[in-house]
Amino acid sequence: MQTKPTALKILDIVSVLLLAAATYLALFYAPEEAVMGQVQRVFYFHIGTAWVGLLGFLLAAIMGIVYLVTHDQKWDIVEMAAVEISLVFFLITIMLGSIWARPVWNTWWTWDPRLTTAAITELIYIAYFMLRAGIEDPDRRARFGAVYTLIGGVSAPITFMVIRLVRSIHPVIIAGNDPSSQGTFAMTGGMQVAFFFGLFAFTVIFIDLFWNRIRLGNLAAKVEQLKLNITN
Amino acid sequence: MFFLDTPPDTSSYMILGYAVFFIVTAIYLISFFVRSRNLKQDLSMLESMKPESKVMESKTPVNKVTASSTTKVNKAKAKQPAKTKTTKAKAPASKTKKKK
Amino acid sequence: MTSKTLITDNKVKNASFSKAIAAVVWKDLAAEFRSRELFSAMLVFSLLVILIFNFALELDIKTRQSVTAGVLWVTFAFAGTLGLNRSMAVEKDRGCLDGLLLAPVDRAAIYFGKAISNLVFMLIVEAIVLPVYSFLYAINLFQPGLLLVILLGSIGYVSVGTLLASMAVQTRTRDVLLPILLFPVVIPVLISAVKASGGYLTGGDFTTEILPWINVLLVYDLIFTAIAFMTFDYVVEE
Numbered sequence: 001m002q003t004k005p006t007a008l009k010i011l012d013i014v015s016v017l018l019l020a021a022a023t024y025l026a027l028f029y030a031p032e033e034a035v036m037g038q039v040q041r042v043f044y045f046h047i048g049t050a051w052v053g054l055l056g057f058l059l060a061a062i063m064g065i066v067y068l069v070t071h072d073q074k075w076d077i078v079e080m081a082a083v084e085i086s087l088v089f090f091l092i093t094i095m096l097g098s099i100w101a102r103p104v105w106n107t108w109w110t111w112d113p114r115l116t117t118a119a120i121t122e123l124i125y126i127a128y129f130m131l132r133a134g135i136e137d138p139d140r141r142a143r144f145g146a147v148y149t150l151i152g153g154v155s156a157p158i159t160f161m162v163i164r165l166v167r168s169i170h171p172v173i174i175a176g177n178d179p180s181s182q183g184t185f186a187m188t189g190g191m192q193v194a195f196f197f198g199l200f201a202f203t204v205i206f207i208d209l210f211w212n213r214i215r216l217g218n219l220a221a222k223v224e225q226l227k228l229n230i231t232n
Numbered sequence: 233m234f235f236l237d238t239p240p241d242t243s244s245y246m247i248l249g250y251a252v253f254f255i256v257t258a259i260y261l262i263s264f265f266v267r268s269r270n271l272k273q274d275l276s277m278l279e280s281m282k283p284e285s286k287v288m289e290s291k292t293p294v295n296k297v298t299a300s301s302t303t304k305v306n307k308a309k310a311k312q313p314a315k316t317k318t319t320k321a322k323a324p325a326s327k328t329k330k331k332k
Numbered sequence: 333m334t335s336k337t338l339i340t341d342n343k344v345k346n347a348s349f350s351k352a353i354a355a356v357v358w359k360d361l362a363a364e365f366r367s368r369e370l371f372s373a374m375l376v377f378s379l380l381v382i383l384i385f386n387f388a389l390e391l392d393i394k395t396r397q398s399v400t401a402g403v404l405w406v407t408f409a410f411a412g413t414l415g416l417n418r419s420m421a422v423e424k425d426r427g428c429l430d431g432l433l434l435a436p437v438d439r440a441a442i443y444f445g446k447a448i449s450n451l452v453f454m455l456i457v458e459a460i461v462l463p464v465y466s467f468l469y470a471i472n473l474f475q476p477g478l479l480l481v482i483l484l485g486s487i488g489y490v491s492v493g494t495l496l497a498s499m500a501v502q503t504r505t506r507d508v509l510l511p512i513l514l515f516p517v518v519i520p521v522l523i524s525a526v527k528a529s530g531g532y533l534t535g536g537d538f539t540t541e542i543l544p545w546i547n548v549l550l551v552y553d554l555i556f557t558a559i560a561f562m563t564f565d566y567v568v569e570e
Contacts, residue, residue, distance in 0.1 A: 042249035134503030
């Protein structure tokens with residue numbers, strides 16, 4: 001338990017290499033976009049981090065159900081790892097989305113469905129951690145966390161669809177552009193390479209972080225168990 | 233429009249974006265290391281406490297001095313018969329725990 | 333076992349299930365009728381919120397039309413939080429919850445009982461707020477469509493709120509935690525309710541501007557009531 005498995009050590013190195021490669025492709029290999037200029041390159045990582053956030057989100061909701069069914073603490077640890085990673089990566093997604101919006105639409109924030117849902121999901125995650133922080137008993141904490149990830153997991157997609165419905169019924173014009181088009185641009189060959197490689201690299205990065213975070217969670221659970229034993 | 237021939241220079245935003253990505257990711261990774269180190273320190277401290285309390289229990293059941301015990305010596309002596317029973321009951325329980 | 337015995341068995345089970353729900357609802361309503369503390373708190377709070385909005389928003393006749401729906405639902409959301417918190421806190425503090433859990437009733441019955449009584453409180457408050465708002469701002473709020481939207485929205489709010497309040501009341505931070513847990517999750521209800529209410533108030537076209545939102549409310553109510561009563565067990569078990 002204490003020493004890192006070799007597979008994980010290798011995965012760590014592979015992840016770093018893939019990230020470096022993805023950065024190179026995004027910054028240098030992909031051609032410059034004609035309308036927006038260099039800021040468009042932010043898009044490759046914006047989508048990559050959104051993808052990681054989404055993976056974490058889905059896993060968390062599934063793990064919530066699995067924990068409620070099995071009552072096995074390891075699923076609770078997996079669930080918390082997924083939520084935490086998704087929290088960090090959605091945060092990056094939102095910040096990159098905002099940075100992209102500024103030169104393109106002359107605004108720091110667009111109330112478009114994807115960004116807004118990401119922000120609301122962040123609030124759900126923060127609420128999740130606040131809920132867990134207020135509970136001493138590990139079993140109850142796990143149960144409540146699982147129920148809340150389930151509720152949040154169902155609510156966020158509904159929120160996304162509802163906001164999109166708002167947009168389609170009442171298209172809002174912001175800074176002279178319709179943000180729902182998300183600044184579409186035609187992706188040429190070089191761009192597609194950077195884009196898809198980015199998705200691949202971020203998937204591997206997610207797995208690496210996930211594994212590491214689960215190990216950390218196991219360690220934390222062990223420490224907490226010992227503390228409870230000693231104080232009893 | 234001036235921008236028909238050359239795209240606008242938005243590279244400062246690009247740099248900002250990538251800086252944000254790497255800085256936040258770095259902070260997250262550092263938090264991993266910090267939390268991991270703290271937990272390992274806690275773990276080693278807790279594990280060094282465990283054998284101490286076990287040794288005390290198996291040696292002298294009368295003078296039960298564990299981390300949780302806060303009763304004064306007089307009270308402890310008065311409650312001896314009850315305490316001996318509980319310590320004896322606890323000792324095998326903690327032994328089976330360790331075996332796991 | 334003959335089929336007849338099975339049928340009567342089910343009838344007995346259903347009877348005791350609905351009896352349990354009725355008992356919980358009756359207990360809450362009777363207790364509240366005697367003390368009226370929950371109800372008066374929610375009511376006074378709502379009236380104060382409307383008053384504050386009056387000064388905060390400069391509700392001249394033109395803006396009133398577009399803003400009324402939002403003001404109403406913000407008021408209901410905050411007053412609703414108050415009601416949910418108090419309702420569950422009382423259970424915990426007086427140990428009623430433990431008593432209920434010991435009784436041989438299905439946990440889902442307890443959930444429905446609490447949810448229905450919470451809904452009744454919220455509806456009563458809304459029933460008073462509406463005429464007050466109509467009176468203060470000369471807007472006729474008594475359209476059947478609008479009342480339907482308020483009902484559906486309240487059901488959605490209370491179904492999730494009862495479950496989350498049961499959780500929040502068992503944590504260290506208690507009351508403070510409920511809005512934090514509830515609001516992000518209940519946003520689809522708020523958006524849809526405001527849009528539908530606004531549609532009715534501005535006389536918008538039914539099929540394009542109101543019906544989609546009512547559909548969302550119906551779907552949300554169904555899904556989350558189902559999730560809530562299925563997971564309530566996990567939230568109250570010891």
